[in-house]
Amino acid sequence: MTLEGLYKELADLNETEAQTIHKLVQALKRTRVSPLAYIEELMNFQPVGYNEKKDVYVHRMLITDELKNRFKILHGGITATFIDTAMGATVFQALGPDVKVVTLELTVNFLAPGVDGWLTAETKIVKRGKTIIVMETKVTDEREKLIASASSTFFRLDQEVR
Amino acid sequence: MTLEGLYKELADLNETEAQTIHKLVQALKRTRVSPLAYIEELMNFQPVGYNEKKDVYVHRMLITDELKNRFKILHGGITATFIDTAMGATVFQALGPDVKVVTLELTVNFLAPGVDGWLTAETKIVKRGKTIIVMETKVTDEREKLIASASSTFFRLDQEVR
Amino acid sequence: MTLEGLYKELADLNETEAQTIHKLVQALKRTRVSPLAYIEELMNFQPVGYNEKKDVYVHRMLITDELKNRFKILHGGITATFIDTAMGATVFQALGPDVKVVTLELTVNFLAPGVDGWLTAETKIVKRGKTIIVMETKVTDEREKLIASASSTFFRLDQEVR
Amino acid sequence: MTLEGLYKELADLNETEAQTIHKLVQALKRTRVSPLAYIEELMNFQPVGYNEKKDVYVHRMLITDELKNRFKILHGGITATFIDTAMGATVFQALGPDVKVVTLELTVNFLAPGVDGWLTAETKIVKRGKTIIVMETKVTDEREKLIASASSTFFRLDQEVR
Numbered sequence: 001m002t003l004e005g006l007y008k009e010l011a012d013l014n015e016t017e018a019q020t021i022h023k024l025v026q027a028l029k030r031t032r033v034s035p036l037a038y039i040e041e042l043m044n045f046q047p048v049g050y051n052e053k054k055d056v057y058v059h060r061m062l063i064t065d066e067l068k069n070r071f072k073i074l075h076g077g078i079t080a081t082f083i084d085t086a087m088g089a090t091v092f093q094a095l096g097p098d099v100k101v102v103t104l105e106l107t108v109n110f111l112a113p114g115v116d117g118w119l120t121a122e123t124k125i126v127k128r129g130k131t132i133i134v135m136e137t138k139v140t141d142e143r144e145k146l147i148a149s150a151s152s153t154f155f156r157l158d159q160e161v162r
Numbered sequence: 163m164t165l166e167g168l169y170k171e172l173a174d175l176n177e178t179e180a181q182t183i184h185k186l187v188q189a190l191k192r193t194r195v196s197p198l199a200y201i202e203e204l205m206n207f208q209p210v211g212y213n214e215k216k217d218v219y220v221h222r223m224l225i226t227d228e229l230k231n232r233f234k235i236l237h238g239g240i241t242a243t244f245i246d247t248a249m250g251a252t253v254f255q256a257l258g259p260d261v262k263v264v265t266l267e268l269t270v271n272f273l274a275p276g277v278d279g280w281l282t283a284e285t286k287i288v289k290r291g292k293t294i295i296v297m298e299t300k301v302t303d304e305r306e307k308l309i310a311s312a313s314s315t316f317f318r319l320d321q322e323v324r
Numbered sequence: 325m326t327l328e329g330l331y332k333e334l335a336d337l338n339e340t341e342a343q344t345i346h347k348l349v350q351a352l353k354r355t356r357v358s359p360l361a362y363i364e365e366l367m368n369f370q371p372v373g374y375n376e377k378k379d380v381y382v383h384r385m386l387i388t389d390e391l392k393n394r395f396k397i398l399h400g401g402i403t404a405t406f407i408d409t410a411m412g413a414t415v416f417q418a419l420g421p422d423v424k425v426v427t428l429e430l431t432v433n434f435l436a437p438g439v440d441g442w443l444t445a446e447t448k449i450v451k452r453g454k455t456i457i458v459m460e461t462k463v464t465d466e467r468e469k470l471i472a473s474a475s476s477t478f479f480r481l482d483q484e485v486r
Numbered sequence: 487m488t489l490e491g492l493y494k495e496l497a498d499l500n501e502t503e504a505q506t507i508h509k510l511v512q513a514l515k516r517t518r519v520s521p522l523a524y525i526e527e528l529m530n531f532q533p534v535g536y537n538e539k540k541d542v543y544v545h546r547m548l549i550t551d552e553l554k555n556r557f558k559i560l561h562g563g564i565t566a567t568f569i570d571t572a573m574g575a576t577v578f579q580a581l582g583p584d585v586k587v588v589t590l591e592l593t594v595n596f597l598a599p600g601v602d603g604w605l606t607a608e609t610k611i612v613k614r615g616k617t618i619i620v621m622e623t624k625v626t627d628e629r630e631k632l633i634a635s636a637s638s639t640f641f642r643l644d645q646e647v648r
Contacts, residue, residue, distance in 0.1 A: 001177070001184040007169055009187050015163070017190060020200075022163040024186045025171050028179060037231045038182075039240060069199045076265045077246045078201060081239020103238045104618060105591055105639050107269040107431045109458050109475055111451045126473055127435045131617065132590060132641065134433050136473065149450055149460065151433055151475060153591050153639060155618065266456060267429055267477050269593045271620050271637055273613045288635055289597045293455065294428060294479065296595050298635065311612055311622065313595055313637060315429050315477060317456065325501070325508040331493055333511050339487070341514060344524075346487040348510045349495050352503060361555045362506075363564060393523045400589045401567020402525060408563045427562045431593040 020066055040085050043067060043078065047089060048120070056122040057090040063116050074114030074147075079139065083108060083150045086121040087135045091154060094125055100157040101133065108150040117142040131156050182228055202247050205229060205240065209251060210282070218284040219252040225278050236276030236309075241301065245270060245312045248283040249297045253316060256287055262319040263295065270312040279304040293318050344390060364409050367391060367402065371413060372444070380446040381414040387440050398438030398471075403463065407432060407474045410445035411459045415478060418449060424481040425457065432474040441466040455480050506552060526571050529553060529564065533575060534606070542608040543576040549602050560600030560633075565625065569594060569636045572607035573621045577640060580611055586643040587619065594636040603628040617642050 013021065027041035036045060048058035061082045069075040084103060091101050120140050127134035132153060139148040175183065189203035198207060210220035223244045231237040246265060253263050282302050289296035294315060301310040337345065351365035360369060372382035385406045393399040408427060415425050444464050451458035456477060463472040499507065513527035522531060534544035547568045555561040570589060577587050606626050613620035618639060625634040 001181045003172060003175065003180055006172060006180050006184055006187070009184065010165060010168060013165065013187075018165055018168050019163045020190055021183070021187060022168055022171065024190075025168070025175075025183060028182060028186075035232055037237055038228045039231075039237050066200045069201075070197055075199055075201055075243065075246075076268070077239065077243020080242035080246070080268065080270075081237065084237075084239045084242070102275075103272050104620075105269070105271050106238070106242065107267070107475065107593060108242075109267050109450070109477065110265050111458060113264075126433070126470060134435060134473070134590075146450060149458070149475065151431065151473065153433065266458075269431060269637065271612070271639065273620060288595070288632060296428075296597060296635070308612060311620070311637065313593065313635065315595065325505045327496060327499065327504055330496060330504050330508055330511070333508065334489060334492060337489065337511075342489055342492050343487045344514060345507070345511060346492055346495065348514075349492070349499075349507060352506060352510075359556055361561055362552045363555075363561050390524045393525075394521055399523055399525050399567060399570075400592070401563065401570045404566035404570070404592065404594075405561060405563020408561075408566070426599075427596050429593070429595050430562070430566065431591070432566075433591050434589050437588075 023064065023066065039081060043082060043085075045082070045085055047093070050093065051122070054122065054124075056124045057086070057093055059086040059089055059121045059123070060118050061121075062118055063114055074119075076108075076110055079110065079114060079119075079148050080106065080108050080150075082119065082121060083137045083139065083148065084152070086123050086137055087152050087154065090123040090125065090135060091133060095128075095133075098158065101154040102157060104153045104155050106150065106152045108148055110148050111146050112141075114139075114141060114147050119147060126151075185226065185228065201243060205244060205247075207244070207247055207251075209255070212255065213284070216284065216286075218286045219248070219255055221248040221251055221283045221285070222280050223283075224280055225276050236281075238270075238272055241272065241276060241281075241310050242268065242270050242312075244281065244283060245299045245301065245310065246314070248285050248299055249314050249316065252285040252287065252297060253295060257290075257295075260320065263316040264319060266315045266317050268312065268314045270310055272310050273308050274303075276301075276303060276309050281309060288313075347388065347390065363405060367406060367409075369406070369409055371417070374417065375446070378446065378448075380448045381410070381417055383410040383413055383445045383447070384442050385445075386442055387438055398443075400432075400434055403434065403438060403443075403472050404430065404432050404474075406443065406445060407461045407463065407472065408476070410447050410461055411476050411478065414447040414449065414459060415457060419452075419457075422482065425478040426481060428477040428479050430474065430476045432472055434472050435470050436465075438463075438465060438471050443471060450475075509550065509552065525567060529568060529571075531568070531571055533579070536579065537608070540608065540610075542610045543572070543579055545572040545575055545607045545609070546604050547607075548604055549600050560605075562594075562596055565596065565600060565605075565634050566592065566594050566636075568605065568607060569623045569625065569634065570638070572609050572623055573638050573640065576609040576611065576621060577619060581614075581619075584644065587640040588643060590639040590641050592636065592638045594634055596634050597632050598627075600625075600627060600633050605633060612637075 044062040206224040285299045368386040447461045530548040609623045
């Protein structure tokens, strides 16, 4: 795909669509310097820090139109993506950058629709085993309404099994 | 965002990035005429049909670079999005377009990484209650390797509760 | 079965076995005056009260030999039974005795073996909908070690659906 | 507890209660020669065999009054116990008696009440990894009605992790 071809393709976009493509381009450009995947940049995924009092790792994402389903609320799959990403980032922050993990299993309870604004994920490590890590995440919106609650089992790949 | 502003933004893209934006624009344009959400178009989500012998509804998606995580395999959240979308589409196909549902709970077991090509989801309705619908989905790749297995509880909104 | 027949059957029990049957008889007799099922009496299931500060309903059970698996730790199924019973009792306490519910789905993460003594379940209602109730339960032992963490979706039968 | 003490305790049982104690004693006596736990004997848990065509391991249990909840249907916790036991027995049959496993996580969807007669569990191994085993179990009653559907992640303890 040449740039000229791309320009032609864009010529019939209306203003809202141009705005959407602008956001998609911004997300793509962020992946040039970020360790995040494109889909995570599309969510504006960001670490907020460690809440020592609650013993939870905090992350956030922004609900935008591109992430909504046909009923104009946040796509449940994106909620799951946010949770999975927050859990993976928590392992990275809590156990160090050399720990490699895969998700074995993820259970999400969807409690209320995600409508707009920033969502916050608070992730707690409930088991920190040699090979098994179990985490729980609560997702709330800016009104502090609970949107989703999830649990997940992760497996450490860096623990060599012989 | 004006088109001219957008063109400037695109000027420094390399060829691979231009190709990515091309795909994103195509996905956005498909939402003009499709009932699918943008994220579903990005996955190239498609219905394949009903397999009468197995009693499953079949859907598929294409693994592309935009949908991968930093380890260059399909993002687990996208697998969950594919499953949730396939289940929602199954309700639509099996119960009719007037049935409105929300996902109450989704459990996904991740069994093998999604690497490339088309993924196929086979969804079975295991309970078809007045208000509760329970479905199970198996996701396989083109080599017929089982990538993920999931179960989910959906709630019918069209059944008025007084 | 006549009592005499039963007496004959018991004649070859050793002391430990007689002790076990004693406990089983006690549990059976408690069901005469208790709303609890036999299996719940066998677990010595008891309400402890509502912890206002934590906003959780507290219940407990006693690990006995009859409830262990062949590896001499608490049977995982009994842990699940304890959790399901604690959640059902929580609905009863929080919403009143006329509310009838069934469990739609239960997910349990087993975090450490149950070895001996009393187990405590703390149950929080995370969604209290018109027809859907979602709860989360944490099970700890007397050393405050986390044994299991669970989430569950309950359905209210008393909300008539027309 | 002496036998004489036990006899006194039994003196006021009515016929139904004596019948219940009879079954409990029979279950206890079976544990003398069986590898099963008491709770499994109480369920009359039995292996039925391997169904090669379906590639599932089949087990069964008998619904009795002792296993019911206060609504006179099978206690959901016992359904979970049946499933967990069937999965453990499947590992034993499929991988050999030296393989030691623990349940990491169990998700059960309760689809219909268990009322009476024998329940059948069909268990399929969907992932047979070096350390992780994922299984799915379907529970049906004698009318072939689907009572419950479950998935579970097991962890092999015999694979030494260094």
